[in-house]
Structures are given as structure tokens and as C-alpha cells.
Amino acid sequence: MFCTNCGKEIPDNAVVCTACGCLVNGERAVSYCTQEQQQGNGMAIAGFVCSFFVPLLGWIFGGIGLSRSAKRNGKGKAFSIAALAIASVGFVLNMALLF
Ligand SMILES: [Zn+2]
Numbered sequence: 112m113f114c115t116n117c118g119k120e121i122p123d124n125a126v127v128c129t130a131c132g133c134l135v136n137g138e139r140a141v142s143y144c145t146q147e148q149q150q151g152n153g154m155a156i157a158g159f160v161c162s163f164f165v166p167l168l169g170w171i172f173g174g175i176g177l178s179r180s181a182k183r184n185g186k187g188k189a190f191s192i193a194a195l196a197i198a199s200v201g202f203v204l205n206m207a208l209l210f
Contacts, residue, residue, distance in 0.1 A: 158176050170198045176194065
């Protein structure tokens, strides 16, 4: 199938486009990026939410969100930075609890 966001050919069972990194729906090859561009920066919000529970995911999504916000007139930048900050605090807290 083809990614609806960037148009590159990707494996039929791909969940994430190998070219642009957007989530794709395997059945209809619907890219969530199109939806995301209308609504804002989904990665930043995902990172913000995840950072409370899983700091590592918060870092990943927050980092992706931050790089995407640069291409989208700063959309989601605050969420991305908050996600990275909360993930860092969460990581320190997790370490403090473990050791
Ligand atoms: Zn793509």
C-alpha cells in the first residue's frame, strides 16, 4: 500500500510509514497525519499524556512532537516541552523509588 501522507510505498502490514513515520491504518491506509495536521500536534499530546506513566514514551513522543512542531508553526511545542520535562521528572522519581 502507499502512505497517504507522503505517498511512499510501504509494506501492507506496516503500522507506521517507514518513510515519514506517520501512523497508518493497515486496512484503509489512512494516515493519521492528515487528521493530526488539522487538529494539531498529536505526538506532542501523546507524549504529554504518556510522560505521566511511562517516562521513556514521554521522551520519544515529546521528542517527535518537538521536531514536528517546528514544521507546523510551533503547534504543540508547549506540550512537547512539557512532555519532556514531566518525563524527566518521572524518570528521576522512578530511579529514586528503585534505588
Ligand atoms: Zn509516509
